[in-house]
Amino acid sequence: MKRIATRFFCFFLLTLSLSATAFGFENTLSPTRAYLGVHLEEISKQKAALLGADNAYGSYITRVIPGSAAEKAGLKPLDYVVGIDQHKTDDDTDLEEILEIYEAGSEATLHLFRQGKPMDIKVTFGPKSNESESNKTRSFLGISPADEDDDDDDATVGVAVDVTKESAAAAMGLQDGDVITAINGYTMIDWTDISAIIRSLEPESDVTLSIRRNDETLTKTGKMGKKDSEEYAISSGRLGTGFSWSGSGNWKQAEDQSGDAFLGVNLGTMSKEKAKKLGFSNAYGTYVSSVIPGTGAAKAGLQAFDYIYGVDEYRVGEGQSLSFILRKFSAGQKANIYFIRKGQERNVSVTLSSKNEDYDEDNDWEDDCDRPFLGVSQSHETYADKGVQVNIVEGSTAKEMGMKAGDLLTSINGYPIIDWGDISMALGTIKAGSTVSVDYLREGKKVSASKVIKSVCDARKSTSYNFNFNRSDDKSKEEGWAFKSAPQIVRVNPANVKAKMEDMGKEDVDKLKAQGVTMSGINNLRLEKINLFPNPTKGLFRLQFDLPEKGQTEVKVLNAAGRTIYEYELGNFSGEFSDEVDISQNGVGTYFLQIRQGDKYASKKIVLQ
Structure with missing residues (x-):
């Protein structure tokens, strides 16, 4: 089964182990892991309070996977889980960490809030499910978030919506700007709630909406629409709940369109x-x-x-x-x-x-001389917590602020600094001549300072610092190189990129391990005619290979940061494989391909240049 969209995430959302091996092929199908089978989100303290919960550290269920342990136990979307057995979620322990205690087949009692009331539900955890979401007809209400609701950061009851013409919502009498406060008795606080409840309803099922219009409270009843009905097709190419729509009444066709967004x-x-x-x-x-x-x-x-x-x-x-x-x-x-x-x-x-349009990605600086220059470089000390220890350039803005070598820079203009890349990002938002504010730690005490930041040209006049901006690996942690060496991923046109493929080496395996990803570097799988070539028409790359022997087969592509960007389970497979891989938006650089068949591997490094 090819894992795309929500289908892949649903199986791996609540694994027993979050160790590095969970991100490679080893043990990813372990039958001992406890799986609940839900999609979860954390919520704000304000929203937890509105839900009637006295615990702000729980997990909010947005979807229950069909056939999962959660469905069998009777869990529902919008349930708010705050604990399992004697274990309660808190500031240091979330639901996933509690689940690490359990194994597949074990029984437990979940503590949760449903529609403002506390309740307990017994569950028998299952192993990883092999079921996938079917392509059945889905319910469609015909609403989308109103513009005035987009910037509302405070959790309040009710979501302002716009209404799609000739939709189920329109048939019920909803109007643009109406505020939905409840659906089938469930309180609606944000768009997450609306998406979750609509997904859980069957097409043509009864639905009751509580709405607020001006100062009036109204109740609207009707039946849900469905996504493969031309009755609710819209010319804009988008359904209110966020699915692509072809206008032909064929939802599957819309889902499989090229996706040039x-x-x-x-x-x-x-x-x-x-x-x-x-x-x-x-x-x-x-x-x-x-x-x-x-x-x-x-x-x-x-x-x-x-x-x-x-x-x-x-x-x-x-x-x-x-x-x-x-x-x-x-x-x-x-x-x-x-x-x-x-x-x-x-x-x-x-x-x-x-993605086929041309955009001006140039920055506002005429040349390097116009860049803002704070005047910090990274020391060789490392810290496990927030902040970057820095050295200070004489005559720079940082020096004039009172910063000293060894200070731990923790924020720039309110943006948290975790690593050197964050410093580069923060300075990339600033123009020379504007005021920059920093927070830093000195001997454990927080210090704040502000100053008008100099340009490179201005700083050059007052210091002997080397302002040569040519890239150099050994100077990549100095501010002069920050903007050019900052890790950015820029979309590429596959027609203009060359793909080089070679066997993974020990160095590649070690680099992935440093990212928390275990991936075998073994190459003992017999492969024929392996190739990766661009498809400029779709902006994708096509991966092809031939497996002469049959066995349980998996294909996986990771980027240099160790993130899975493509995964395909082929089952008991042999013969020619051909599929499109979307790595063009991840930019040039290094990627890793692993093909596993049984206990044999083909592990390749792909370099796009």
């Missing part, structure tokens, strides 16, 4: 450890390092340091990157982008651009 962001560094330090519950999101001018992301106001974790009802996960989700959309469609900015969960409506 392009958001327009470059990516910064992110790892599981960094995500945890930043407080992100989902470690597979996209950390924006910069926004490409003229794209949908720029027009919608996305910024550097935004952490994107979802599009409409889809959420990123292991094996389901942002680029995979975007393949479900086409250029010109509107989609709700879910992200975290400075600790606050937000969502914004974006009109997706086309």
Whole structure:
């Protein structure tokens, strides 16, 4: 089964082990792991309070997987789980960590809140399910978030919506701007709630909506629509709940369209450890390092340091990157982008651009001389917590602020600094001559300072620092090289890229291990005619190979950061394999391909240049 969109994430969301081996092939199908079979989100303290829960550290169920232990136990979307047996979630322990105690087949009691009331449910944990979501007809209400609801950061009851013409919602009498406060008795606090409840309803089933219109409270009843009905087709090419639509009444056809949507962001560094330090519950999101001018992301106001974790009802996960989700959309469609900015969960409506258009990715600097120059370089000390220990350039802005060598830089203009890449990203948002504010630690005490930041030219006049901006690996941690060496992923046209493939070596295996990923470097699988070549028409690469022997086969592609960007389970397979892989949006660089058949491997390094 090819794992795309929500199908892959559902099986791996609640594994017993979160160790490094879970990200490679070893032990990924272990029958001893406890699987619950749900999609989860963390929620704010305000939302937890609105749900009637006295524990703000639980996990919110947004979907229950058919046939899973969760479904058999009677769990439902919008249940809020706060503990298992005697173990309660708290600031240091989340639900996934509690699940590590259990194995498949073990019984437990889940403690949760449903519609504001506490309750207990007994569950028998299952092993990993091999069932996938079917392509059955789905329910369709015909609503989307109203613009005025996009920037509401405070959790309140009710979601303002716009209504699709000739939809189920329109037939019930809903109007643009109506605020939905409940669906079938479930309180609606944000768009996550609406997406979850709509997904759980059957097409043509009865539905009751509580809405607020001006100062009036209304109740609307009717039947859900369905996605393969022309009755609710819309010309805009998008359904209210976020699925592609061809206008022909064929939902499957819409799902399989080319997906030329392009958001327009470059990516910064992110790892599981960094995500945890930043407080992100989902470690597979996209950390924006910069926004490409003229794209949908720029027009919608996305910024550097935004952490994107979802599009409409889809959420990123292991094996389901942002680029995979975007393949479900086409250029010109509107989609709700879910992200975290400075600790606050937000969502914004974006009109997706086309990856085939040309965008001006040049920065505002005429040359290197115009760059802002703070005047820090990284020391050789390393820290497990937030912050980067720095050395200070004489005569620089940092020096004039009072910073000293050994200070631990923790934030720039309010943006958290975890690693050197964050410093580069933060300075990339600043123009020379503007005021920059920093926080740093000196001997454990927090110090804050602000100053007008100098340009490279201005700083050059007052220091003998070497301002040669040619790249050099041994100087990559000096600020002069920060902007050019900052890890950014820029989309590429496959027609202009060469793909080189070779066997993985020990050095490659070690690099992945440093990223927390265990991947075998063995090459003992007999392969014939392996090839990777571009398909410029679709903006993808086609992977082809021939397996002369039969066996349980898996194909996996990871990027240099150890993230799975493609995975395909072929079952008991032999013969010719051919499929398209979307690595063009991940930019030039190194990727790793592993083909496993039984206990034999073909492990390859792919270099796009």
